[in-house]
Amino acid sequence: MKKILMTSFAGLNLTNPIIIGSSGLTNTPEKNTALEKAGVGAVILPSIFEEQIEIQTSKDIWTDCPKACDYILNSLNGMQLEDYLQLIEKSKNACRIPVIASINCYRDNGWIDFVRQIEMAGADAIELNIFGLNTEIDRPGNTVEDIYLQITRKVKSMVNIPVIVKMSKYFSHIVKLADDLRKVGADGIVLFSRFYQPDIDIHLMQASSGYVFSSNTEIADTLRWTSLVRTKLPDVSIASCTGIHDWEDIIKCILCGASAVELCSTVYQHGNEIIQAMNRSLEEWMLAKDFKSIEEVKGKLNFGEIQDPSLHERVQFMKYFSNRD
Ligand SMILES: Cc1cc2nc3c(=O)[nH]c(=O)nc-3n(C[C@H](O)[C@H](O)[C@H](O)COP(=O)(O)O)c2cc1C
Structure with a gap:
């Protein structure tokens, strides 16, 4: 792989900006070796859920809900904690690229101790996918932000490897939360996670x-917030995620300020072959534009000189709709 594509995200050095997002694409050491061969910069393992950790480390608190316990233990992804640690260890032995563990969580409690074992198994970093819906009428909105910060602070205090937070886009002040995450020690943030998409079957x-x-089409928010966070917080290391489907999308994210991108759907849909093609096109584009490094491209088209990005967006919005009859 050519040096021109080298980048660093959350303190990890990557041969190129393409990271495979947490999913079934990375659930065996063999798949991770194949992804490395195809040219990815890093892989993120599928998430282990905090419930899986809790059930297996403190069974007693789940005795009231045996059905839920049974589902989580046997049906979810069948992942036992020992399997997860083995996946980390074997993937690390098989690959030279960074192997990042992932935890899906929403509470600041007992599961957090498990991060030490993840680090001991050899993971290069931990990504936290913090996801919980606030549906209680008397629970203030900022309790979700507080949970993000508490979990990140605690995980950081337990490990020495980088901690990455995969953020939801459903916050009223994404830039402030990104800043607060940086202050409690997050080494990088991912903009954004993509939630489970509910639907209704009207026939059934x-x-x-x-x-x-x-x-x-889902890339618009990814670009907007990558750009805004990069403009306001140039020291925050960002990986863009959601809606990135081809090499042009990757360039857009880097121009907005991303150091790397996390891909999932497009690799499921087109196979590992797309990775080499993307890397080749990225490099050709950079050479054609006379860029010598990803660092030079990064943030080139963010909100830079614009004093008030919010006002700027309002004006764009007015122009966007006023031209339609
Ligand atoms: C089949 C599948 C499984 C996924 N599993 C996880 C997971 O275990 N943990 C996680 O944080 N995200 C998971 N995701 C979300 C992806 O990592 C990614 O954030 C999301 O798909 C948006 O990226 P994309 O637009 O490139 O698909 C999964 C996505 C898919 C399609």
Whole structure:
């Protein structure tokens, strides 16, 4: 791989900006070796859920809900904690690229001790996918932000490897939360995670799940917030995620300020072959534009000189709609 594509994200040195997002694409050491061969910069293992950790480390607190316990233990992804640690260890032995563990969590409690074992198994970093919906009428909105900060602070105090926070986009002040995460020690943030998509089956009259893969139209928020966070917080290391489907999308994210991107849907849809093609096109584009490094491209088109990005966006919004009759 050519040096021109080298980048660093959350303190990790990557041969190129393409990271495979947490999913079934990375659930065996063999798949991770194949991804490395295809040219990815790093892999993020599938998430282990805090419930899986809690059940296996303190079974007693789950005795009231045996059905939930059974589902989490046997049906979810069948992942036992020992399997997860083995996946880290074997992937690390098989690959030279960074191997990042992932935890899906929403509470600041007992599961957090497990991060020490993840570090001991050899993970190069930990990504936290913090996801919990606030549906209690008397629970203030900022309790979700507080949970993000508490979990990140605690995980950071337990490990020496980088801690990355995969953020939801459903916050009223994303830039402030990114800044607060940096202050409690997050080494990098991912903008954004993509939630489970609910749908309704009107024929069966029941809830169903929406399409599991993203569409490239979902990139707009990824670009907007990568750009805004980069402009306001140039020291925060960002990986863009959601809706990135081709090499042009990767360039857009880097121009907005990303150090790397996390991909998932497009690799499911097109196979590992797309990675080499993306890397080649990225390099050709950089050479054609006379860029010598990803660092030179990074943030070139963020909100830079614009004094008030919010006002700027309002004006764009007015222009966007006023031209339509
Ligand atoms: C089949 C599948 C499984 C996924 N599993 C996880 C997971 O275990 N943990 C996680 O944080 N994200 C998971 N994701 C979300 C992806 O990592 C990624 O954030 C999301 O798909 C948006 O990226 P994309 O637009 O490139 O698909 C999964 C996505 C898919 C399609």
